[in-house]
Each structure stands twice: as structure tokens, then as C-alpha cells.
Amino acid sequence: MSRLPVLYVDDEPDIREVAALALEIDPDIEVRTASSGSAALDILKDAAWRPAAILLDVMMPALDGPGALALLRELPAHADTPVVFITARVQAHEKERLLALGAIGVIAKPFDPMTLAAQLRAILGGGAR
Amino acid sequence: LLDLGPGEHRPVLERLDVSPDAVAGGLVREITARRADGARFPTDLALGAMELPDGRHLVAMIRDISDRKRAEQLKDEFVSTVSHELRTPLTSIAGSLGLLSGGAAGPLPPKAERLTEIAHANCERLIRLINDILDIQKIESGNLRFDKAPVSLAQLVSRSVEDLRGYGDGLGVRMTLDLRSDPVILADSDRMIQVITNLLSNAIKFSPTGETVELVLERKGSNGRLSIRDHGPGVPEAFRDQIFSKFAQADSTDTRQKGGTGLGLAISKEIVERHGGRVSFESWAGRGATFQVDLPVLAAGLQRPSVARKGPPMGEVA
Numbered sequence: 449m450s451r452l453p454v455l456y457v458d459d460e461p462d463i464r465e466v467a468a469l470a471l472e473i474d475p476d477i478e479v480r481t482a483s484s485g486s487a488a489l490d491i492l493k494d495a496a497w498r499p500a501a502i503l504l505d506v507m508m509p510a511l512d513g514p515g516a517l518a519l520l521r522e523l524p525a526h527a528d529t530p531v532v533f534i535t536a537r538v539q540a541h542e543k544e545r546l547l548a549l550g551a552i553g554v555i556a557k558p559f560d561p562m563t564l565a566a567q568l569r570a571i572l573g574g575g576a577r
Numbered sequence: 578l579l580d581l582g583p584g585e586h587r588p589v590l591e592r593l594d595v596s597p598d599a600v601a602g603g604l605v606r607e608i609t610a611r612r613a614d615g616a617r618f619p620t621d622l623a624l625g626a627m628e629l630p631d632g633r634h635l636v637a638m639i640r641d642i643s644d645r646k647r648a649e650q651l652k653d654e655f656v657s658t659v660s661h662e663l664r665t666p667l668t669s670i671a672g673s674l675g676l677l678s679g680g681a682a683g684p685l686p687p688k689a690e691r692l693t694e695i696a697h698a699n700c701e702r703l704i705r706l707i708n709d710i711l712d713i714q715k716i717e718s719g720n721l722r723f724d725k726a727p728v729s730l731a732q733l734v735s736r737s738v739e740d741l742r743g744y745g746d747g748l749g750v751r752m753t754l755d756l757r758s759d760p761v762i763l764a765d766s767d768r769m770i771q772v773i774t775n776l777l778s779n780a781i782k783f784s785p786t787g788e789t790v791e792l793v794l795e796r797k798g799s800n801g802r803l804s805i806r807d808h809g810p811g812v813p814e815a816f817r818d819q820i821f822s823k824f825a826q827a828d829s830t831d832t833r834q835k836g837g838t839g840l841g842l843a844i845s846k847e848i849v850e851r852h853g854g855r856v857s858f859e860s861w862a863g864r865g866a867t868f869q870v871d872l873p874v875l876a877a878g879l880q881r882p883s884v885a886r887k888g889p890p891m892g893e894v895a
Contacts, residue, residue, distance in 0.1 A: 460665055460668075460669070462666075462669035463665070463668050463669050463672070466668075466669055466672035466673055466676065467672070469676055469681065470672060470675075470676060470681070473676075473681050536661060536664050540722070540723065540724030540765060540767060540768075541722050541724060544724065557664065557668050558664065558667055558668040558671045558672065558704055559668070559672070560675060561671075561672040561673075561675040561676045561679065561681070562675055562676070562679040562681065
């Protein structure tokens with residue numbers, strides 16, 4: 449499988465660590481994490497490292513997931529980078545709302561750590577949700 | 578308290594949009610009332626009929642329920658906040674345990690592996706309980722919403738069977754699926770899978786090892802009917818009336834033995850009824866139970882089922 453740099457953004461340090469370990473079960477996924485929407489934007493503004501996918505927690509203090517998505521779309525390098533929201537179990541209409549913001553998928557929390565990488569690959573591969 | 582004599586009923590009944598017959602047995606409605614200063618407030622209106630020598634009187638009792646409504650709203654907010662706050666630490670715990678028992682950190686000594694499995698299974702049970710409590714809270718606050726589309730009921734059933742295959746294997750219970758018809762229904766796929774999975778996991782849970790759970794999907798008049806039959810102990814006579822109530826379990830030891838939340842059937846019934854259908858059951862003491870879900874089939878012209886997606890159950894957004 450192809451190499452896949454992934455940025456995981458979540459304000460909860462323990463969840464960041466678990467998610468990074470879970471994603472790295474796939475040896476071709478390389479994970480960097482950010483603790484807030486603005487920390488994520490700082491990483492994305494730096495051209496040295498370009499993620500092929502961004503996993504964004506929805507509920508974060510200050511700049512939340514949807515807010516961060518809107519701002520990162522203004523960066524020319526990331527106008528089209530696939531973004532997947534991670535959120536506590538949401539109802540169908542909330543999922544539709546998140547997809548309408550320009551994400552290509554929504555993954556529910558708590559996620560299954562053993563299949564998180566495969567889920568991400570499936571979302572990226574399928575193009576839709 | 579209002580007493581409406583014969584001839585005074587009509588304006589009240591018309592306003593409430595109820596027929597005179599409907600009042601005969603008594604009727605309770607929540608309505609918004611207005612005070613003299615124009616402020617609106619919620620009330621409970623109880624209407625009853627009383628036959629007197631001069632004809633039928635309607636007796637109306639109106640009660641201000643502002644305090645109760647405020648308390649309900651506080652309870653809803655409390656439940657939803659607590660549940661969301663519980664999820665955050667649970668995500669880390671379930672994730673860590675899942676990685677450990679999945680072997681992501683290398684092989685564990687047998688005893689450590691068993692202990693991790695126990696912790697992981699119970700963590701998932703806690704997550705299910707929180708999900709169920711949130712669903713009940715959505716039902717009670719009127720916030721349970723559905724994203725309905727035409728879908729093949731057979732596909733939803735097959736997928737639920739696949740999702741529970743591992744659970745059945747673990748308990749030594751087999752499943753057989755007899756698809757006699759493929760009704761297309763208008764449903765929220767995720768929610769309908771939740772219902773089927775709930776009924777099916779109950780059937781597996783109460784089956785003795787070595788037994789089979791039989792599923793039949795067929796057409797019954799204008800409905801599609803899914804029957805799930807188990808050969809467990811059956812539903813105790815005394816419990817049959819409350820089986821669809823919240824936190825109802827046949828006896829308190831069941832919670833510990835079977836690991837349920839007592840909310841699943843209450844949630845399933847609500848979901849099915851909100852799809853225009855019905856859940857019912859038959860049971861024979863000592864010889865098992867059959868749970869049936871009847872759902873209205875879509876008219877022929879609308880039969881374009883969407884494809885139910887296959888994915889890992891935990892990661893799906895419900």
C-alpha cells in the first residue's frame with residue numbers, strides 16, 4: 449500500500465496517543481498529531497510536511513473541527529486535502545451536516561482501534577463517505 | 578377546573594381537534610396556554626365526560642406544568658452532558674484495551690490477555706449503556722430523528738446477522754436465515770440495523786449453547802415481517818406486560834448474567850413505531866420466544882433500494 453502521511457487533530461492528549469498508535473498499525477501510515485485547530489493550521493502552513501489526509505475532532509475548545517476545516521481550505525496547498533471528522537456518535541442528519549461542510553467521511557468515537565487505519569483507507573479509497 | 582354543559586362542547590373539541598367519542602374514555606393533552614398578560618406556558622389538559630340528568634357534561638382540568646417542563650429540560654441537559662463527558666475517557670480506555678487485546682503492543686502472557694479481554698468487554702458494555710441512555714433521552718425529548726430512504730430489508734437483516742456472527746460463535750449459538758421475500762421499506766438503515774441487532778443479540782444471549790436462532794423474512798399482506806425465534810427459557814408470564822418498558826429485565830440477576838442495559842427493547846419499539854411498524858412477541862414457557870417486526874412495504878413504483886454499506890460495527894456512525 450502507498451505511504452500515507454496523516455494529521456490527527458484532537459484536544460484530548462490520551463485519545464491522540466491511542467489514535468496515533470491505532471493508525472500506525474498500518475505500517476505505511478505516518479501520523480503527526482495536533483492538540484488544537486490552530487496548532488493544526490500551523491503544521492499545515494509549513495510546506496515541509498504535507499499530510500495526505502486530515503482527521504479532525506469535531507468538538508474542540510476555541511477553534512472546533514468545522515472552524516478548522518473552513519480555515520485550512522483557505523490554504524492553497526490544502527484546498528482539496530481529504531478531511532475526515534471524528535466525533536461522538538451522531539445522528540444521521542448531523543452526519544449529513546458534517547459531510548456538507550466538505551469532509552469526505554465521518555468516523556464515530558469511540559472508534560475501533562484495530563480497524564481505524566482500515567476505515568480511513570476505505571474512506572480515502574472509496575472517494576465517498 | 579371547568580364544567581362544560583351540553584351544547585358548550587363544540588368550540589372546545591374543535592379547538593383541540595378531537596371527536597366527541599374520543600373524550601368519552603377520558604383524554605389528556607399537553608397544550609400551550611396564555612396568561613392574561615399574553616405570556617405562554619405549558620399545561621396539561623385532562624378532559625372527561627360525565628353523564629348528568631341534563632345531558633353530557635365535559636369536565637376539563639387544566640394544570641400549569643411549567644415546573645415539570647423545566648425539570649425535564651434540566652434532566653435532559655444533565656443526561657446528555659454526563660454521557661458526553663463519559664465518552665471522552667472511555668474512548669481512550671476502550672482504544673488502549675482494544676489495541677492491547679488486539680495484539681498491537683505484542684503478545685501478552687495468557688493471564689494478562691484474559692484480564693485485558695475482560696476489561697475490554699466491560700468497557701464496550703459501558704459504551705453500549707451510554708449509547709442506550711442517550712437514545713432514550715433523545716426519544717423522551719422528541720429529538721430522535723431519522724434519515725429514511727428506500728432500502729432492502731433482506732440486506733439489513735443479512736448485515737445484522739453478519740455483524741453478530743462472532744458473538745453467536747462465542748456463545749456456541751448458530752443462526753439460520755430464511756429469506757422468503759425481499760420487501761423494500763422506507764427506513765433509516767442505521768437505526769433499523771440497531772433494531773434487528775438488538776432483537777437478534779437478545780435471542781442469541783438467551784439461547785442455550787448448541788441451539789439455533791431462526792430468522793424468517795416474509796411478506797404478510799402489506800407488511801414485511803421479520804421473525805426471530807430462539808429456543809431459550811422464554812419470556813416469564815409476569816414480565817410480558819413490561820417487556821418494552823425502560824430498564825425492564827425479567828429479574829434483577831439477569832443484568833449481571835446477561836449483560837444487557839434493559840433499554841434495548843424500549844428503544845427498538847420506538848424506532849419501529851416511528852417507521853409505521855410494530856414489534857410483537859410470542860413466548861412459550863421453557864420453549865423459547867419469537868419476536869416479530871412488521872414494517873410497511875413501499876409501493877412497487879418506489880422500489881429502488883439503496884445499497885446498505887458494509888463496515889465495522891463500532892466505527893459506523895449511527
